[in-house]
Amino acid sequence: MxxxxxxxxxxxxxxxxxxxxxxxxxxxxxxxxxxxxxxxxxxxxxxxxxxxxxxxxxxxxxxxxxxxxxxxxxxxxxxxxxxxxxxxxxxxxxxxxxxxxxxxxxxxxxxxxxxxxxxxxxxxxxxxxxxxxxxxxxxxxxxxxxxAISPVWQQKCVRVFYSSPSGPELDACLWSLTEVLKRLLKGAHQDILGELLAALDSSLCALCSKFLPEERKEGAQCLVDVTSSRRWATTWCLLLDLLEVLTASSLTCAAGVCLKSQRITHTRSSALLTTVSGSSRYFVKKRALLLLKRALLQKAGEDWALGGSTGLRYKRFHSDMNMLAQSVLTAVTADWLQSVQVESASYFGGTRRVRGQEGQKPDCVMLRSVSLLLLKSVELHIQTAGATAGVDSATEVYGYLQSLWGFLRRCGVQLTEVTHRCCWVGLLFGDQDDDMMEAAKALFSIFLHHRRCSGLDDLAVSEAACASGCNPHCHFLLLLQSISFDHSILLDFLISTETCFLEYFVRYLKYLRADWRGFAAACGRIGSPDGRLSPAASAGGDALKATYEGEPDQVEVSSCVRPTGVIPPAVTTRPAAGFHLVEYDSSDQSDPENMEVSQEEPGPSVCEKSRFSALDVKQELSGPPVPIGHRQYEPSASELNSALERRREGERASSCPTASGQLTCETLARAVICMSELREVVTRLQTKKLFPYNPSSLLKLLAQVQNCS
Structure with missing residues (x-):
């Protein structure tokens, strides 16, 4: 032709x-x-x-x-x-x-x-x-x-990755490979994905060895060389995008075999940490930090990997996760936090300028990422070491928390009028439900580890936990307080797969039934006048200034949410008080036959195994979706009578002789009523076969907690 x-x-x-x-x-x-x-x-x-x-x-x-x-x-x-x-x-x-x-x-x-x-x-x-x-x-x-994979394209990528020249050719190859791998992951083409990665494995490792050398001093020098120009910074971000795709692909390895290139984020984690502290480009630091955080949370590619994780893990997965966690802890011990730069918060219009003495708000994405990276690393370290290390291990773990407080204090936004350090979790993570629950779960593990290793009694352990901001009773009560003790929002969390709330909630209920006295004491701290802010202060606002009082080494923790002493509700996922995503009174008209029910027991893997979203259950319960602003919770007459009776019992229980005691009993009664109402609605949904998994164990725990009261 x-x-x-x-x-x-x-x-x-x-x-x-x-x-x-x-x-x-x-x-x-x-x-x-x-x-x-x-x-x-x-x-x-x-x-x-x-x-x-x-x-x-x-x-x-x-x-x-x-x-x-x-x-x-x-x-x-x-x-x-x-x-x-x-x-x-x-x-x-x-x-x-x-x-x-x-x-x-x-x-x-x-x-x-x-x-x-x-x-x-x-x-x-x-x-x-x-x-x-x-x-x-x-x-x-x-x-x-x-x-078949295009041989011309494959050979081009291999040649460019081995030579790794700076310029548009390398950038185009990185972007192209990343896009192809994303499409293969979305389409669950495991065989083709494995074949392609096997062909590129050596060249990818060679490329990353230049950008992410193993030796710390060599890595720092390399960063100076390759991030000095804007072009190299762009190449860095493209490489980090590719590393996230490779990390996400390792979570889908059904055969249990993982290539070296799929493990680079873990095996070169020390170099990535050096990138966070040493790169001259802030957006490169931020992108590297987010990659490490997602790898540690096993959420790499969560924004686009529609196929999701298979639930299987390759043979060296746990050792790689421990390697990543140890790299973080080793860096923190070597004062890595002192070199992490946190700039002012930026928005679509640039960096927001504020009036008066308010000062610039720090980049909360960086603050949350650093905090969660350290907390999850400590949690993994605890799970690996077990309870054999004793008091020295507990002291070491709390030392990491003190390093975190120092980092947050250095970032400059001050907290005033908050005397309870456990409030920092909600203040920092309050507008990100998924990160907030991960942080609460990690702090719960740290608390349990300290309780096992310290040899102190429960009261002393609780006091030490509050001093370090990791008392699980306080975290749970602050969560309830932030949602106005609304059980329907807890239900939203339970049926959503976007957070680890189910795993956290089940673990906490098991502890709660064994330490009701500690829970009651936490109600006293949260409900006392000096342990919470006034209702007016909790209503809103976007300036946050508070200081921890009564401590010789005052710790100032930054945040850019609202000035409350409790966890502020996330606007995007939690409705305001009085507005709910589910109309429970309409569940009688729902058709249970159209809803498939999973029989998996609730536990750490339920969020992965369940394929039901919160919207699935809500549509079954309430019919066609209605705008949140026009929908209100309207309980039936029987539900109103039941709730009123429980509240009368709570009011009788809260008739304490002192004002402080009355506030304590009121907080306790409201928490008990909230969990009781949650148990009732979950039971009703289970009866109608509308709950996305088998909640029997959860209902049993809620009943045991209710009996403790």
């Missing part, structure tokens, strides 16, 4: 542009172009290659270059759009046959893939990125068609 033409017969730049534009419009409207498929393929190739007519005058060179860039961009976009539509099977049969014929000419006769990849090295960033995007789509299309 002859594709060349004489110079006189060659169409002008404008003619080619107009013809491609007409073809593009036809594809958008779902019709076939009037031109032959082979002719459109030839136009696309000339656009991708950027051919400029030879008879152009030198005086029009600049105009020709602009037209050439436009033609190239149009050609790349057209190929990307066609292959995407073919992969998604969204074209009509006639248009599909036309496009398949055209792509056959492009890939088989004209070797389009080689020409696309050649555009990776162009200095024009728009063309380079469009080429990478188009190549990724074409590679995935060919995988769908034949199950």
């Amino acid at each position: 002859e594709r060349t033409a004489s110079s006189g017969d060659r169409p002008t730049m404008r003619e080619r542009f107009d013809r491609l534009t007409d073809a593009y419009r036809c594809f958008l409207t779902g019709s076939c172009p009037s031109q032959r498929a082979a002719d459109v393929a030839g136009l696309i190739l000339s656009g991708v290659c950027g051919l400029v007519p030879e008879d152009r005058a030198r005086s029009l060179a600049e105009h020709c270059h602009g037209s050439s860039v436009e033609l190239t961009c149009l050609s790349l976009t057209l190929v990307e759009r066609i292959t995407s539509r073919l992969t998604s099977r969204s074209l009509s049969p006639a248009v599909t046959l036309y496009c398949v014929e055209m792509l056959a000419v492009l890939f088989q006769d004209l070797d389009l893939m080689s020409h696309l990849i050649h555009q990776f090295q162009t200095e024009d960033q728009i063309i380079s990125h469009l080429a990478a995007k188009t190549v990724s789509t074409c590679v995935f299309y060919q995988l769908h068609q034949s199950g």
Whole structure:
């Protein structure tokens, strides 16, 4: 098939542009172009290659270059759009046959893939990125068609990763590979994913050894070299994106085998920590820190990995997680926190400026990430070491917490009028439910470890826990207080797979039934006038200034939520008091036969095993969705009578002789009523087979706690 033409017969730049534009419009409207498929393929190739007519005058060179860039961009976009539509099977049969014929000419006769990849090295960033995007789509299309990986693209990535030159070529290869791996993960193409990673494993390890050397001093010098320019900083972020994809792919290894490249985030965690403290670019620091946090929480790729984790873990998973945790603790011991930079909070319009003496708010994403990274590392360390280390281990663990307090104090936003250090969890994590529950769960593990190792009685342990901000009773009561003791919001947490609340709640209830006295004492601390803020202060606002009083080494902890002494509700996930996501009185009209019920026992893996979202259950309970602002909880008459009777009992129980005692008993009574109401609604949902998992163990624990009161 002859594709060349004489110079006189060659169409002008404008003619080619107009013809491609007409073809593009036809594809958008779902019709076939009037031109032959082979002719459109030839136009696309000339656009991708950027051919400029030879008879152009030198005086029009600049105009020709602009037209050439436009033609190239149009050609790349057209190929990307066609292959995407073919992969998604969204074209009509006639248009599909036309496009398949055209792509056959492009890939088989004209070797389009080689020409696309050649555009990776162009200095024009728009063309380079469009080429990478188009190549990724074409590679995935060919995988769908034949199950084979493009050898030209694969060889290009291997060569560039081994040589790792700076420039657009490396950036395009990193972006393209990341995009292909994401698509494979979303589509659960495990065999092809494993084959591709095996082919690129050595080259990826070689690339990361340059960016993430093992030796700390060598790594610091490397960071100075490779982050000094804006281009290298961009390459760094692309590499970190790829590392997250590789880490996410390790969580889907069904065969239990994991390649070296999939473990780089864990095995090179020390170098990543050096990146956080040593990079000259703040967004590189932040991106590296978020990668470490997600790896430690086993949430890498949670924003786009629709397939999710298989629940299986590769053979060296636990040792890799321990390696990551130990790298964090070793760095903290070596004063890593002192070198972590936290800038002012930034928004879409830039850094927000505040009035008066309020001062700049710190970047809470960084604060939460650093705090959670340290807390989860300590939790893993505790689980690995067990309870054999004794008092020295408990002292070491609390030493890490003191390092965290020092870091937060250094960040500069002050807390005033808060005398209870356990409030810091809600103040820092209050607008991120998932991180808040992870932090509460980690602090609960730290508390239990100290309780086992310290040899102190329960009262002394509770006092020490409050001094370090990790008393689980206080955390739970502050959570209840922040949601106005509303059991329906707890139900939202229980049926959601977005947080680890179920695991945390079950563990806490087991402890609560054994330490009711400690719970009552915590009610006294939370309910006492000097242990909470006034209702007016809890109502809202966005300035936060508070100080811990009565301590020789005052600790000032930063936050950028609202000035409350309790955990503020997250606006995006928790409704305000009086508004609920579920109308429980309408559950009688729900059809239980349409709801599949999992029989898994509640436990640490329920959030992974359950495929029900909160919305599934809510729609079964309340019918068609209604805007939250127009929906209120309207209990039935029997529920009202039951609740009123329980509240009368609570009021009688709270008739204490002193004002302080009355507040204590009131807090205790409200907490008990909240858990009692939660038990009732879960029981009713279980009876109607509307609960997404078997809640028998949870109901048993709630009943035992209720009996303790």
